Amino acid sequence: MTEPLFDSGFLRKLDRLALITRRAMLGEMQGERRSPRRGASVEFADFRPYTVGDDIRQIDWNLYARMERFFLKLFVAEEELTIHLLIDTSRSMDWGEPNKFEYAKRVAAAFGYIALSSLDRVTVTAFGSSERGGAHLRGVRGKRGAFPLFNFMQQLAPGGAGSLAAACQRYAQTARTPGPLLICTDLLDAGWEDALRALSSRPFDMTVLHVLAPQEISPTLTGDFRLIDSEGGGPIEITADDDMLRRYQREFNEWRNEVETFCNGRGIIYLFADTSLPVEEFVLAQMRQRGVLR
Amino acid sequence: MSLLAPLALIGAAIIGPLIVAMYLLKLRREDRTVSSTFLWRRMVRDVEANAPWQRLRPNWLLFLQLLIMLLLVLALARPFFFTQGIAGRNLVIIIDRSASMGAIDEDTSRLAAAKQQAIQLVDQLPDGGRATIIATGGRMEVPASATADLRELRDAINSIELSIGGSSNLAQALTLASALVSRDEQSEVAIISEGNVTIPADLEVPAPVSYFPIGQRTDNVAISALVLQPGLTGQTLFVQATNYAPEAPAVRRLDVYLDGELFNAYNLTLQPGVEESIVADVPPDVEIVEARLSGDDGLPLDDRAWAVSRLGEATNVRVIGPGNRFLATGLALLPGVSVTTVPTTTTTFEETAAQIPVTILDGVVPPTLPPGNLFFIAPPRSTEFFSVTGLLEFPSVRPAAGEDPLLRNVSLSEVSILEAVRIVPGTWAQVVVDSDGAPLLVAGERDGRRIVVLTFDLLKSDLPLQVAFPLLLSNIINYLAPGSGADAALLLPGEPVTIQIDPEISEVRLTMPDGSQITQASGPLFFEPEQLGVYTLEEYRDDELEARLRYTVNLFAPEESRIVPQDALAVAQTGGIQSAITPRDQEGRQEFWRWLAAVALLVLLIEWLVYQRSGLVALFERLRGRPHDTAGQRPARSR
Numbered sequence: 057m058t059e060p061l062f063d064s065g066f067l068r069k070l071d072r073l074a075l076i077t078r079r080a081m082l083g084e085m086q087g088e089r090r091s092p093r094r095g096a097s098v099e100f101a102d103f104r105p106y107t108v109g110d111d112i113r114q115i116d117w118n119l120y121a122r123m124e125r126f127f128l129k130l131f132v133a134e135e136e137l138t139i140h141l142l143i144d145t146s147r148s149m150d151w152g153e154p155n156k157f158e159y160a161k162r163v164a165a166a167f168g169y170i171a172l173s174s175l176d177r178v179t180v181t182a183f184g185s186s187e188r189g190g191a192h193l194r195g196v197r198g199k200r201g202a203f204p205l206f207n208f209m210q211q212l213a214p215g216g217a218g219s220l221a222a223a224c225q226r227y228a229q230t231a232r233t234p235g236p237l238l239i240c241t242d243l244l245d246a247g248w249e250d251a252l253r254a255l256s257s258r259p260f261d262m263t264v265l266h267v268l269a270p271q272e273i274s275p276t277l278t279g280d281f282r283l284i285d286s287e288g289g290g291p292i293e294i295t296a297d298d299d300m301l302r303r304y305q306r307e308f309n310e311w312r313n314e315v316e317t318f319c320n321g322r323g324i325i326y327l328f329a330d331t332s333l334p335v336e337e338f339v340l341a342q343m344r345q346r347g348v349l350r
Numbered sequence: 351m352s353l354l355a356p357l358a359l360i361g362a363a364i365i366g367p368l369i370v371a372m373y374l375l376k377l378r379r380e381d382r383t384v385s386s387t388f389l390w391r392r393m394v395r396d397v398e399a400n401a402p403w404q405r406l407r408p409n410w411l412l413f414l415q416l417l418i419m420l421l422l423v424l425a426l427a428r429p430f431f432f433t434q435g436i437a438g439r440n441l442v443i444i445i446d447r448s449a450s451m452g453a454i455d456e457d458t459s460r461l462a463a464a465k466q467q468a469i470q471l472v473d474q475l476p477d478g479g480r481a482t483i484i485a486t487g488g489r490m491e492v493p494a495s496a497t498a499d500l501r502e503l504r505d506a507i508n509s510i511e512l513s514i515g516g517s518s519n520l521a522q523a524l525t526l527a528s529a530l531v532s533r534d535e536q537s538e539v540a541i542i543s544e545g546n547v548t549i550p551a552d553l554e555v556p557a558p559v560s561y562f563p564i565g566q567r568t569d570n571v572a573i574s575a576l577v578l579q580p581g582l583t584g585q586t587l588f589v590q591a592t593n594y595a596p597e598a599p600a601v602r603r604l605d606v607y608l609d610g611e612l613f614n615a616y617n618l619t620l621q622p623g624v625e626e627s628i629v630a631d632v633p634p635d636v637e638i639v640e641a642r643l644s645g646d647d648g649l650p651l652d653d654r655a656w657a658v659s660r661l662g663e664a665t666n667v668r669v670i671g672p673g674n675r676f677l678a679t680g681l682a683l684l685p686g687v688s689v690t691t692v693p694t695t696t697t698t699f700e701e702t703a704a705q706i707p708v709t710i711l712d713g714v715v716p717p718t719l720p721p722g723n724l725f726f727i728a729p730p731r732s733t734e735f736f737s738v739t740g741l742l743e744f745p746s747v748r749p750a751a752g753e754d755p756l757l758r759n760v761s762l763s764e765v766s767i768l769e770a771v772r773i774v775p776g777t778w779a780q781v782v783v784d785s786d787g788a789p790l791l792v793a794g795e796r797d798g799r800r801i802v803v804l805t806f807d808l809l810k811s812d813l814p815l816q817v818a819f820p821l822l823l824s825n826i827i828n829y830l831a832p833g834s835g836a837d838a839a840l841l842l843p844g845e846p847v848t849i850q851i852d853p854e855i856s857e858v859r860l861t862m863p864d865g866s867q868i869t870q871a872s873g874p875l876f877f878e879p880e881q882l883g884v885y886t887l888e889e890y891r892d893d894e895l896e897a898r899l900r901y902t903v904n905l906f907a908p909e910e911s912r913i914v915p916q917d918a919l920a921v922a923q924t925g926g927i928q929s930a931i932t933p934r935d936q937e938g939r940q941e942f943w944r945w946l947a948a949v950a951l952l953v954l955l956i957e958w959l960v961y962q963r964s965g966l967v968a969l970f971e972r973l974r975g976r977p978h979d980t981a982g983q984r985p986a987r988s989r
Contacts, residue, residue, distance in 0.1 A: 244386035
């Protein structure tokens with residue numbers, strides 16, 4: 057029995073939160089989100105001249121009285137959103153203290169739960185484990201969907217060493233309805249730029265959750281080591297001394313800035329997560345601060 | 351600089367490349383799994399290559415380790431400087447502390463310079479080296495014997511003080527040194543002196559001898575004689591000053607003080623090596639005369655002299671014997687001696703030793719020996735001091751080696767003796783004149799009494815007819831009655847003095863020239879005059895001053911006043927020619943490997959600090975109140 061992802065107190069706090077969408081998006085079913093479509097809601101959107109075949113119930117008779125011409129009164133449609141949760145399950149994620157993969161799962165689940173509680177559809181895709189595209193949870197919807205979501209999350213296992221870029225490209229091509237997208241990854245892949253570029257080619261409302269363990273942020277190695285890549289890359293020999301660590305730190309900061317600049321340039325929200333920060337605090341404080349939740 | 355063990359440098363040739371090779375060799379690394387080598391790979395693109403060797407990169411640790419290695423190897427090679435000094439492991443230092451070492455060169459005395467030199471020699475001792483310090487001049491002393499303890503040696507050297515008595519005869523010291531160095535192959539003898547010393551010609555020192563001359567100054571004018579003689583109407587003062595400088599004439603003023611008041615001043619111009627005398631009449635009531643040479647010269651000790659009046663004082667000498675004209679005449683010639691003749695049949699002696707300090711037993715030995723000092727002439731039977739075992743016929747006369755005060759100015763070479771008593775003296779006695787199997791003249795002290803035994807009857811030899819006789823008699827009386835008689839008031843510096851005290855005297859006080867006092871209730875008073883000046887002896891009977899006697903101690907020693915330093919000393923050495931040695935071509939070795947080892951230790955510490963520098967930085971930052979946070983960067987809060 058795997059332990060529950062969250063306790064009930066945290067879930068209650070999550071109930072009070074909602075996703076912030078930066079633009080209206082198309083959905084498939086009636087929901088609670090503004091859609092670019094015109095539809096049935098109480099919110100006025102526009103007028104349109106009547107053409108044959110239109111529903112006469114929508115004609116604005118007051119306007120007809122003034123203008124003596126038929127106009128249809130249009131309302132903003134409210135539809136559901138499809139939230140895409142992408143979780144990197146490559147072996148490099150299953151590392152660190154606290155574990156990055158666990159962290160990513162919890163943040164993604166919290167995000168998904170918030171979406172479900174506002175009647176949105178959530179799809180979860182785990183990639184990295186295999187060439188097939190990994191485990192997949194097709195859209196669950198409403199609070200009812202929280203169980204399958206948490207269940208799916210708990211059963212996700214890390215493994216494999218797929219290319220991040222290839223997985224993202226495939227997802228961008230196959231995803232049906234674009235919507236808010238949260239990708240949880242450590243981006244420790246030479247193809248991280250291609251991966252993000254591929255996803256941003258579709259009109260997803262993208263958020264990158266960059267999960268890193270404190271041991272990656274500032275390693276405390278001293279001595280001579282042969283570093284073995286958990287994803288099977290070739291080993292690398294280093295002599296960790298003060299100078300080396302200082303260079304690593306510089307290199308790391310440079311890389312982070314690079315990622316952040318890349319995201320900012322493409323309207324992607326960049327969230328940096330240090331796993332030493334508790335998930336609750338990250339979701340309730342950091343994500344709200346960065347304008348992802350409200 | 352040179353090396354004692356240069357082979358040790360080979361160590362550097364072996365170990366140095368090894369250390370460098372260890373840095374060339376790739377390290378055995380610990381495997382460590384990381385999430386991804388992505389970031390590391392970006393950083394260390396040039397570390398790849400799987401060869402067992404890597405490029406040698408400048409590395410502080412390598413540099414420091416090579417430095418430590420070099421220092422240690424150099425220390426093992428035992429480098430040294432050549433210094434003026436010695437090289438032996440067993441060192442015997444003979445320090446001259448005679449009066450002439452009190453000469454002032456520039457600002458320190460020669461003895462201080464000699465001590466300095468001795469300490470320098472001791473500091474140069476190699477590891478495990480031992481040293482013996484012999485202080486000669488006056489009584490020979492060995493303040494430190496064969497010790498390797500440098501502190502003890504330094505203390506011993508510093509404890510040496512100037513001795514105003516005695517001569518600069520190195521015979522005793524060199525004999526001891528020879529005995530000490532004969533035990534060890536690597537021995538050396540160092541003589542620190544100004545060079546005006548007597549060296550025995552027949553002694554061969556079985557080790558190299560170095561001589562360290564001390565001193566530069568040569569100018570010295572001394573008061574070489576000061577005598578106050580009772581005259582017919584008053585007293586006559588005789589002062590003699592001598593210029594001991596080898597070349598420069600000296601102009602000095604001689605001040606004469608009578609009882610502390612300036613009496614006269616004489617300007618003297620003294621040619622080198624020439625003495626000048628002044629004779630003056632002084633009033634009969636003058637008690638103390640002091641002569642001072644004003645001005646400055648090399649040796650201040652001999653610029654002052656004292657004399658005390660002995661007017662109206664006489665030493666009582668009792669003669670027990672059949673009557674001897676020669677003896678009576680000889681005694682009558684001695685000033686300050688009054689003779690009492692006692693018949694041979696006398697058996698009880700009422701007078702105390704203070705009243706009659708000397709008794710001459712001419713051919714008799716009474717059943718009870720009189721008190722005081724005794725002079726036996728041809729004793730007919732044994733006494734508690736010696737045994738008479740027979741007769742010697744036509745004994746040859748052989749004065750003992752060395753200069754005995756009894757034989758001062760006495761030549762016995764012409765003396766023939768018909769018959770002498772064969773005696774076996776006790777251990778107290780020192781043989782002054784020896785003969786075939788038995789001594790002719792012995793002298794010594796026992797139980798505070800001085801005893802002289804002349805074993806032949808004066809009438810059975812031609813001694814009384816020779817010039818030697820009155821001189822010998824004078825010397826013997828001086829020896830038996832020191833502090834009385836002719837030059838009674840003249841004591842020799844460093845020579846022990848015994849003064850007989852009358853039993854009725856309840857207390858005696860001896861005041862030294864520096865004002866300190868010795869107080870004694872009874873018994874003979876012993877003291878050793880170590881200061882120059884006037885000694886005052888006061889005898890009290892029931893707190894009443896009974897008598898006051900004055901003695902003077904002067905440095906009338908030409909061999910000490912001659913302060914010209916000698917460049918070389920001729921000391922016979924085994925395995926070498928009798929050479930005059932100077933230290934200029936002597937080689938001392940000052941090793942300094944300890945310093946190298948100490949520096950190596952310091953560099954080792956630095957090397958360790960360099961190796962641990964990251965930890966030190968963290969510690970330092972923590973101490974400065976900035977916790978070194980390993981969690982490091984929190985997620986950035988800015989966009």
